[in-house]
Amino acid sequence: MSAIRLLVLGAVRQHGRAHGYQVRNDLEYWGAHEWSNAKPGSIYHALKQMAKQGLLHAHEIAPSTAGGPPRTEYEVTQKGTEAYFALLRESLTAHDQKMDVLSAAIGFIVDLPRAEAVELLRMRVRGIEEWRASVTEYYTPKEGPESLGHIGEIMNLWVSSADYGAEWTRDLIRRIEGGAYTFAGEGEPFVGVLAEGEENPYATGEPHKGDTL
Amino acid sequence: MSAIRLLVLGAVRQHGRAHGYQVRNDLEYWGAHEWSNAKPGSIYHALKQMAKQGLLHAHEIAPSTAGGPPRTEYEVTQKGTEAYFALLRESLTAHDQKMDVLSAAIGFIVDLPRAEAVELLRMRVRGIEEWRASVTEYYTPKEGPESLGHIGEIMNLWVSSADYGAEWTRDLIRRIEGGAYTFAGEGEPFVGVLAEGEENPYATGEPHKGDTL
DNA sequence: TCCCTTCTATTCAACTTTGACTAGGGTACT
């Protein structure tokens, strides 16, 4: 599963109502083009697909206020909200190894209550540990690790970066339990969208050397 | 870019001549189903696509020796060999963050001379360092890191795991410079394919709890 | 003998992703 649905649902949800270009801009504001496959085509596709599946409701809008083709505005439905939270929870717990999914989920983690966030992250750590145990046991050859030759480096890479992911998650749990950030039901939420007309300080003006993700 | 083309080209190349099912088996033997999107559909698609593009030559073969539908055997062409090495070099140097590509490249790294392997990995480290510098400079807000709220955790995740990737690469360089493994032109190469009829010790018999990558 | 499962080998439709393209309107220079 890719991160795009979660990102798009989350973005539309924060706006209440949004068209494709707004979503695209928010994601860029969050730096999502750096760490996910949130390209225009994917965003518009996800919007249409989710509208077809009843997760979003599409409002046809007259030609735009500021040039360009007619827009469609979307709103998250009840079903869409449920799908959003299901996706969010799954993305936090699954030790997918796919960092874009985790990144997106971290971006929306404050939509959950603090206690649940911690609980889900603990499940993530447990999942990683189990995966590690199962994989190292399963792939350890009888004739000693040398028999794998350089292929063993691949295992090494995956296992050690899973370890690193677990460590990072534990640190994050510590920060959250230490009171960092503002979670659901704790007053004024953090606002991660651009207001109408507000300038995006992180826009891709200069294509910013090193952007090839 | 995904890892599939590199994996498939590399697998066919090691066999000299191979049909889809053989490729699929080799990839499973290498554990590629654990860390890449090397599913049957993708493999057959890649074979056909690369045949169409002249990277592989397709031999139509009579119905198989051991049941099942008629097979097609593939052979890497000159153009395919060039593409293979181009892909391999790019996958080793690009700090893609996509671990499946790196994993595949590590699997074939011994097809290069030792000195070139080291040089490419050094380029990788440099690439990561540049990316890190550019990204931290670009995304550091004027009002201090707190102004990003929990969104800052995403940056933290990406930057610190890039650091980890650089560290791992440096370690690998050290091991290679220390004489580990057998590279191109250094005599008997490591054989990573199954002989005809040889049993795959890592076959997906038990679906192996925790396989959800 | 008949049926059930497993292995070999591949195909297919549905879905997702990519990168390039379209098109109207504003802005700034010549």
Added chain:
DNA sequence: AGTACCCTAGTCAAAGTTGAATAGAAGGGA
């Protein structure tokens, strides 16, 4: 008053990915 360029907003064809389906042969038990 032309034209070159950028911004807004979105479409599209081609490519890639997924998961399920297909189909023949072989093995094994009731």
